[in-house]
Amino acid sequence: MRKYVPVALLVLTAYIVFSGSVSPYDVVLGSLVAAGVSLITSKYVVRDASKAVSLRRFLHLVKYAFYYLTIAEFRAHRMVIGIILSKAMVVNPAIVRVPYRARNEYTIVACANSITNTPGTVVVDIDQEKSQYYVHWIYATGLDRETAYREILEEFEKRLAKVFE
Numbered sequence: 307m308r309k310y311v312p313v314a315l316l317v318l319t320a321y322i323v324f325s326g327s328v329s330p331y332d333v334v335l336g337s338l339v340a341a342g343v344s345l346i347t348s349k350y351v352v353r354d355a356s357k358a359v360s361l362r363r364f365l366h367l368v369k370y371a372f373y374y375l376t377i378a379e380f381r382a383h384r385m386v387i388g389i390i391l392s393k394a395m396v397v398n399p400a401i402v403r404v405p406y407r408a409r410n411e412y413t414i415v416a417c418a419n420s421i422t423n424t425p426g427t428v429v430v431d432i433d434q435e436k437s438q439y440y441v442h443w444i445y446a447t448g449l450d451r452e453t454a455y456r457e458i459l460e461e462f463e464k465r466l467a468k469v470f471e
Contacts, residue, residue: 308355314344357470366468373465378424385445386425400446401430402454404439408463412470420462427458 314337321336322328352358389397404421408414418429421441431440438451439459447457 308359309352310344310348312358313348313351314340317343363469366465370465370469373461374420378420378461382425382427389445397444398446399442399444400449401440401442402446402449402458403451404441404454404459405451406437406439406455406459406463408467408471410467410471413463413466416466416470417459417462420466421458 318336318340321339322332325332325336357363389395406414406417408417414432418432418439421427421439422429426444428442429439430442432438433440441454441458443454443458447453
């Protein structure tokens with residue numbers, strides 16, 4: 307049971323957020339959808355039920371979501387808007403190797419998604435053997451791996467490790 311509830315709550319929350327309604331119809335339909343999705347996917351998604359119901363991890367997820375949706379997105383959008391509005395359109399595009407230190411596959415995928423969803427960067431490949439992402443960076447400030455790690459990944463990885471590892 308502990309394995310199914312977190313997935314159902316996550317799906318129900320997403321359903322309500324994206325439908326934009328908390329009418330009785332939407333809550334009941336969302337609950338049915340959430341229960342069905344949870345029954346089908348929980349055995350594949352949740353490996354450790356104690357991690358899935360950890361309040362501490364949930365609070366770190368909320369803190370990460372707040373950081374990502376406010377600070378990280380704002381900085382990235384500001385940079386891209388600055389590039390677009392500048393007369394010279396100064397860019398320095400490059401595909402850089404960004405090493406990751408995470409060992410948990412959920413952390414690795416969540417970091418890759420965070421990088422890709424942030425304007426100005428896109429993960430184009432993941433090399434699991436070398437533990438690195440290949441990232442297209444619209445304004446590369448440095449091509450060495452440590453600069454790329456510090457500028458692109460470090461903050462995401464540090465915060466997501468508290469959620470998943």
